[in-house]
Structure formats: C-alpha cells, structure tokens
Amino acid sequence: MEEQIAGRRLILAMLKPAIQMAFACIVLVFAAAAESSPQSLTWPGCPDTCGNLTNIPYPFGIGLGCFLDPRFEIDCQQTHGISTPVLKNLSVVVLHIWLPSSLAPGLIKVSQPILYSHLNCSTNQQNDAPVDLSASNSVFRYSQIHNYFVAGGCDSLALMAGTDTPRAVVGCMSSCGGNKTLGFNKCSSGTGCCMTSIPDVISKYSVEFKTLNGKTIVPGDVECMYAFLVAKTWWYQADLHSLPPNVPVMLEWAIASYEYSLLSKQKNGRGNDSSTSCHKYSPPGVHSLMHCFCNRGYRGNYFLPQGCQDINECKEDPSLNCRGKCVNRPGSYDCIDNKIITMIGVGTGVGVIILLLLSWRLYKFLKRKCEEKTKNKFFKRNGGLLVQQCLSSIENHHMEKGKLFTLKELDMATDHFNENRILGRGGQGTVYKGMLLDGTIVAVKKSKVIDAGQAEQFVNEVLILSKINHRNVVKLLGICLESEIPLLVYEFVPNGTLYQFLHDPQKEFPVLWEMRLRIASEVAAALSYLHFAMAIPVYHRDIKSSNILLDEKYRVKVADFGTSRSVTIDQTHLTTRVRGTFGYLDPEYYQTSHFTDKSDVYSFGVVLVELLTGEKPISQLRAEEGRNLSTYFVISMEENRLFDVLDKEILDHGEKEEIIAVSNLAKRCLNPNGRYRPTMKEVAMELERVRSLRNPMVVCQNEEEIDGFRTGSIYGAISTLMGSEAHVELTSWLYDLPR
Numbered sequence: 071m072e073e074q075i076a077g078r079r080l081i082l083a084m085l086k087p088a089i090q091m092a093f094a095c096i097v098l099v100f101a102a103a104a105e106s107s108p109q110s111l112t113w114p115g116c117p118d119t120c121g122n123l124t125n126i127p128y129p130f131g132i133g134l135g136c137f138l139d140p141r142f143e144i145d146c147q148q149t150h151g152i153s154t155p156v157l158k159n160l161s162v163v164v165l166h167i168w169l170p171s172s173l174a175p176g177l178i179k180v181s182q183p184i185l186y187s188h189l190n191c192s193t194n195q196q197n198d199a200p201v202d203l204s205a206s207n208s209v210f211r212y213s214q215i216h217n218y219f220v221a222g223g224c225d226s227l228a229l230m231a232g233t234d235t236p237r238a239v240v241g242c243m244s245s246c247g248g249n250k251t252l253g254f255n256k257c258s259s260g261t262g263c264c265m266t267s268i269p270d271v272i273s274k275y276s277v278e279f280k281t282l283n284g285k286t287i288v289p290g291d292v293e294c295m296y297a298f299l300v301a302k303t304w305w306y307q308a309d310l311h312s313l314p315p316n317v318p319v320m321l322e323w324a325i326a327s328y329e330y331s332l333l334s335k336q337k338n339g340r341g342n343d344s345s346t347s348c349h350k351y352s353p354p355g356v357h358s359l360m361h362c363f364c365n366r367g368y369r370g371n372y373f374l375p376q377g378c379q380d381i382n383e384c385k386e387d388p389s390l391n392c393r394g395k396c397v398n399r400p401g402s403y404d405c406i407d408n409k410i411i412t413m414i415g416v417g418t419g420v421g422v423i424i425l426l427l428l429s430w431r432l433y434k435f436l437k438r439k440c441e442e443k444t445k446n447k448f449f450k451r452n453g454g455l456l457v458q459q460c461l462s463s464i465e466n467h468h469m470e471k472g473k474l475f476t477l478k479e480l481d482m483a484t485d486h487f488n489e490n491r492i493l494g495r496g497g498q499g500t501v502y503k504g505m506l507l508d509g510t511i512v513a514v515k516k517s518k519v520i521d522a523g524q525a526e527q528f529v530n531e532v533l534i535l536s537k538i539n540h541r542n543v544v545k546l547l548g549i550c551l552e553s554e555i556p557l558l559v560y561e562f563v564p565n566g567t568l569y570q571f572l573h574d575p576q577k578e579f580p581v582l583w584e585m586r587l588r589i590a591s592e593v594a595a596a597l598s599y600l601h602f603a604m605a606i607p608v609y610h611r612d613i614k615s616s617n618i619l620l621d622e623k624y625r626v627k628v629a630d631f632g633t634s635r636s637v638t639i640d641q642t643h644l645t646t647r648v649r650g651t652f653g654y655l656d657p658e659y660y661q662t663s664h665f666t667d668k669s670d671v672y673s674f675g676v677v678l679v680e681l682l683t684g685e686k687p688i689s690q691l692r693a694e695e696g697r698n699l700s701t702y703f704v705i706s707m708e709e710n711r712l713f714d715v716l717d718k719e720i721l722d723h724g725e726k727e728e729i730i731a732v733s734n735l736a737k738r739c740l741n742p743n744g745r746y747r748p749t750m751k752e753v754a755m756e757l758e759r760v761r762s763l764r765n766p767m768v769v770c771q772n773e774e775e776i777d778g779f780r781t782g783s784i785y786g787a788i789s790t791l792m793g794s795e796a797h798v799e800l801t802s803w804l805y806d807l808p809r
Contacts, residue, residue, distance in 0.1 A: 109379060111126070113135075120146035130178075132145075143157075160201050180318070180319055181318060182318075185200070185298060200274070210322070211322045214269065223263075224245065224262065226280070240267070243264060245261070245262075300319060325360050346364055347362070348360055348363075366401065448554055477550055484503070494616075512560065514558070515559075542595055545561040565624060568618040573684075573686055585624060593613075598751045601670070614654045614687070654673040654676045656673065656744070671739050672739060675700065675736050675739025682703075682720065
C-alpha cells in the first residue's frame with residue numbers, strides 16, 4: 071500500500087505543472103463562471119428563519135450547536151402561533167442582524183420600550199428599565215452612530231446618564247411653545263419633543279425627568295413626559311402623531327479574542343487569508359474585541375467554515391468597461407486583449423498536449439512496476455510461499471491440482487465484487503457468486519479485514535482443504551494471492567445452506583424425514599472422515615447449519631474451515647480465545663478452552679436437533695429456560711415430551727423407531743460431559759444403521775464411507791502402537807490401499 075501511495079504521489083507531482091498550465095489556459099480563454107445562488111449565512115443544517123427574521127447569520131443561531139457562544143443564541147418563541155426571535159442572553163426581541171463590514175462593526179436591531187415619567191401616562195407603557203448590555207460581557211454596545219436619544223412632553227427636560235466609566239450624561243429639553251393643544255404623545259416639526267446624539271460606548275443607561283428649572287419630577291405635579299433611545303433611520307421615517315409601545319434600537323456587536331481563536335481552529339487556518347480581515351476593536355473602557363469581515367471583492371460570512379467567497383465582477387458588475395476579455399481574479403478582475411489570449415491559448419495548448427502524452431507513458435510504466443511490486447508483497451504477506459508449496463502437493467492427495475487465479479480474473483467473474491453477487495457473510499469473510507471465462511460457476515470467498523490473524527486463517531483453510539478428499543466437503547478450486555485481501559475459490563453449491571433450507575418460511579416444499587436423515591448421515595460421514603481418516607485429525611470447530619451447504623441434488627457439502635485446526639490423535643487443542651457460534655458451542659469447551667473431537671460432536675448434536683424439530687438453535691419465541699434449543703430438547707426428552715417438540719413433518723411421515731433412535735443419538739451428542747458423548751465415527755455408523763432399517767441398499771451405496779471409517783479405526787489402533795511419528799507414512803500407505 072505504501073508503494074502504491076508513493077507511486078501515485080510521484081505521478082501526480084509530474085502531472086501537476088501540466089494540469090496547472092491547462093487550467094490557466096482554460097481560465098484565460100473560456101472563463102465565464104455561472105451566477106451563483108445567494109450564499110447562506112447560517113451555520114449548515116441549522117434553522118435560518120424565525121418570524122420576520124430571515125437568513126440568521128452565524129455566530130448568531132437557533133438551537134444547540136448553531137451559535138458560537140450563548141451570548142449569540144436566538145430563542146424562537148411561539149405565542150398564539152406567532153414566532154418571535156429573542157436574543158436569549160438579553161431577553162430582547164431581534165428585528166434584524168447585519169454582519170461586520172470594512173466600514174462598520176456588526177449591527178443588530180432590537181426592540182426596546184419607551185420610558186415614561188409616570189406609571190399611568192399611557193395604556194401601552196411598560197416602563198421597563200433599558201436593556202443592560204454590560205451583562206453580556208461587553209460584546210454588545212448601544213451604537214452612537216445609528217441612534218438618537220429622544221424626549222417629549224411640554225416644558226420638560228430628560229437626561230440620559232450612562233453607567234459606564236467614565237460616566238457620560240446627555241439630555242434635551244422639549245417645549246410646546248405655548249401650544250398646549252399639542253398635548254401628550256404629540257411631536258410635530260420639532261415642537262413637543264427633542265432629540266440629541268448619545269455618548270460613545272454606552273452599555274447601560276438610566277433616564278431622569280426634570281422640570282425646566284431643574285427640579286426632579288414628582289408624579290402629579292406636571293404633565294407626563296417620555297424618552298427613548300431609537301434608531302436614526304426609524305426616527306426620520308416615523309409618524310409621531312401617536313407613540314408605539316416599542317421602538318427599534320441599534321446595537322453594535324463584535325466577538326471576544328478567545329472566540330476569534332476558536333473560530334480560527336474551526337476554519338482550519340482560513341481565517342486570515344486575502345479574502346478576510348480582522349482588527350482589534352477596543353472601545354474605551356472595554357476589553358479587546360475582534361472586528362472581522364470580508365474584504366473588498368468578497369462576500370459571505372467570515373464566521374462560517376467556508377468564510378468569504380470571491381465575487382465574479384465580470385458577471386455581476388454591469389458597469390465594468392473591459393477592452394478585450396474580462397477575467398475574474400480572487401478579489402478583483404483583469405482585462406486581457408483578445409490577441410494575447412489567442413497566442414497564449416495556442417502555445418499553452420500544444421505544450422500541454424505534449425506534456426500530457428509524455429506523462430501518460432511514464433504513468434503507465436510506473437503503474438506497471440508498482441503493481442508488480444505490490445503483488446509480490448501481498449503474495450508473501452498472504453503466506454504465498456507456504457500455500458504454493460501446499461498446492462504443489464495436492465496431486466499426492468488424489469485431488470485435482472489447485473489453480474492460482476489472478477485478481478483481474480476474479481474481479482471480472484464477480485462483476486467487481488458486486489453487492490448483488492453476495493451469497494452470504496460469515497465470521498471470516500464474504501462469499502460472492504462468480505462465473506469464470508470458461509462458464510464455470512464458482513464461489514469466491516473474500517476476507518473481511520486485513521490483519522495477521524485473518525491471513526493465518528486463510529493459509530490454515532488452504533492447508534486443511536488441500537488435504538481433504540471427500541464428496542461431502544466443499545471442494546477448493548484455487549486461490550488468489552496477488553490481492554491485498556486473500557481470496558479462495560470454491561465449487562459453487564447452488565441450493566444455499568441447511569439453515570435456509572430448514573428455517574426459510576418461503577420454502578416451496580416440506581423437508582421429508584428421509585431427506586433429513588440422509589443430510590444428517592452425510593454431515594456425520596464428513597466429520598468422521600475429518601476426525602479419523604485424515605493423516606492428522608482435523609477439528610472443524612464451527613459446525614452449524616449455516617456452514618452446511620446443499621448442492622443441486624441436496625447433497626451435503628461441509629464448508630468454512632477458517633477456524634479449523636489439525637491436531638495429533640488423543641490431543642486436545644488449547645485456545646486463548648473461544649471460537650464458535652452461540653447455540654452450537656460446546657459448554658465444556660467454553661468453560662475449559664480445550665477443544666476436542668467431542669466438541670464437534672456437540673455442535674453436530676445441535677444440528678441433528680435442528681433437523682428433528684425444525685427449530686432455530688436460539689429463539690426468543692420459546693420460554694426463557696428453553697431459548698437454547700439443545701437444553702429445550704434434552705429437557706423434553708427427560709420429561710417424556712419428545713413428540714411434543716418434533717417437527718410435524720417428521721411425526722406425519724417418519725417411523726417411530728427411527729425417530730426415537732435418532733433422538734437418543736442427539737441426546738448422547740449433547741451430553742454436558744464430553745467423555746460420555748459418542749465419537750463422530752460412532753455417530754456416522756449409528757445413522758447408517760438407522761437408514762439401513764428403512765432401505766438396506768443404503769449400506770451398499772455408502773460402502774466407500776464405511777470403508778473409510780474402518781480404515782480410520784485400523785489407523786487409530788496402529789498409530790497408538792507405533793507412535794505419532796509414523797502418522798504420515800501410515801497415511802500414505804493407507805491411501806495406496808485398493809478401495
């Protein structure tokens with residue numbers, strides 16, 4: 071993999087100048103970008119609208135994860151079906167939000183009530199105190215540029231006193247000019263009201279009403295007066311013949327230094343490129359804030375990960391007067407003469423074509439070398455030398471010599487390992503259906519993961535299958551060693567697994583007792599062969615109905631030898647990790663981690679019970695004490711309820727004596743103590759005996775298997791006398807015997 075990556079990097083490095091030149095030429099000659107849709111200013115995936123407030127710009131946002139800091143959280147409140155955006159930290163209604171620009175800091179328009187001198191001056195009055203912006207740690211300030219302080223009433227003086235340091239006081243005096251008919255809440259042509267600018271850097275203020283002679287207003291002494299802070303734009307356009315309950319106020323906002331650092335990390339260092347600018351914004355008396363915005367020629371939202379985007383002036387600015395071709399540049403544009411464009415285009419195009427041809431030839435050469443090196447590396451890592459040696463000796467085991475497939479061959483056979491070709495998924499990998507060039511249908515097994523353990527299981531499965539020659543064991547046709555993930559190629563077994571055959575609710579016909587008995591006998595024959603007829607016994611270690619395949623005539627093919635182990639006779643296999651499938655696992659093996667031939671017997675017993683009952687090994691439909699099929703079956707037999715748990719098809723068509731004999735055999739196989747379980751040879755012979763009761767010809771038809779068992783018995787006896795060193799020679803001699 072490292073060599074592949076290095077090769078690709080080298081090729082890309084060589085192609086990069088050509089690609090850049092081609093791109094530059096194309097930009098110069100053909101540049102004309104399509105008009106982009108309006109950019110969203112909200113954090114991706116977050117609500118951008120609440121009531122009349124739309125396209126809410128980040129760092130403001132609605133909902134968790136949609137705002138930069140709690141001070142920027144917008145709470146979309148629902149009242150009588152009306153949505154109202156409220157700046158949660160300040161509890162004020164938000165009317166509009168502006169992002170910072172090169173000319174001004176960020177602005178937010180909020181709603182604020184009018185203040186009155188008396189509590190009973192107006193039915194609409196709230197007389198709440200002005201919003202205290204200092205509670206937000208000074209990221210918000212009343213804008214001096216965009217607000218007026220307005221006061222009204224006849225012969226009154228209103229003072230606005232800031233509570234910040236240094237303390238600032240402004241005020242204005244309103245007079246009716248002797249025209250008492252104006253009355254309260256009237257303001258016409260400057261009469262009956264007054265306005266003034268406010269001090270800079272105001273975060274909190276109070277209002278005090280006085281008479282013209284400077285005395286503090288006492289309720290009842292004079293007419294009502296009012297005062298409020300208001301946005302200048304609203305003041306110039308408002309009709310003040312009657313006062314509203316609330317007026318808009320402009321606030322300035324910025325971000326704190328630590329928030330700027332957080333944003334820089336979120337933007338992966340893109341916060342200080344040519345498209346953006348950030349300056350310290352330090353009003354008097356406040357800590358350092360950051361004023362960040364998009365530079366000229368860019369637009370968007372600095373605070374989002376994508377930041378500011380280039381504006382295509384050539385497309386969007388109709389006032390441009392370019393002689394020649396207008397070419398957009400980041401943040402700007404150029405005007406290029408058409409003749410120069412043509413010359414550059416032709417020269418660059420020819421150079422690019424030549425460079426691409428040379429680069430392509432070099433790429434093919436490097437790719438071929440890289441692939442050869444990678445194949446050799448995978449061959450060694452996948453245990454290729456050992457597997458190759460194993461395949462060369464397959465002929466000595468009376469099997470057709472295995473084939474080394476190429477990755478290209480298997481890739482074509484499986485339609486690039488298409489998901490639709492999957493036959494099944496197991497603990498060691500995925501099996502695909504494929505068709506070779508000669509029309510042979512095969513099953514291709516591909517390991518799940520790539521690690522030392524999986525490679526070991528792959529080599530182990532090849533070694534095991536290369537020694538096996540039995541009609542009820544799936545046949546290994548070949549392997550592929552040049553892929554990163556090792557591949558095994560088996561004969562294709564068309565009728566799926568025994569598990570599907572027994573438990574598929576869509577099955578077309580019932581599973582007859584004779585067929586069940588034959589399947590059990592063939593599985594037992596295969597396992598007996600593995601245990602007793604091999605030069606060195608093989609323990610399967612994962613016998614289950616999903617590892618028992620059925621061919622076109624529903625004959626058994628035992629499969630999946632990835633976890634199998636070869637051991638010397640009378641030796642248990644000690645494992646550091648218990649392997650197997652829940653429901654089939656030998657309880658004695660689970661407790662001791664010692665796997666013996668009797669562990670395979672237990673797993674076969676569970677399969678036998680599946681055939682008898684038609685039930686799954688583990689089922690939540692049964693009572694808690696009977697969820698494990700083996701326990702449920704044994705208890706039923708001990709309570710003389712055998713015929714209550716058997717499959718109806720067996721009860722209707724099976725012979726009672728045969729059923730009882732097979733059931734007793736299954737119970738013996740499921741004995742918790744492995745010492746009291748029969749061997750697989752005894753199981754196979756007992757099943758053959760039961761079949762012979764129904765059809766004596768079965769004995770003749772399976773003479774080859776029975777001879778194998780007898781040979782295994784002779785082998786076992788002689789091996790015990792001669793010792794384990796004579797295993798290989800003895801096995802070779804036995805294979806040469808006439809059959």
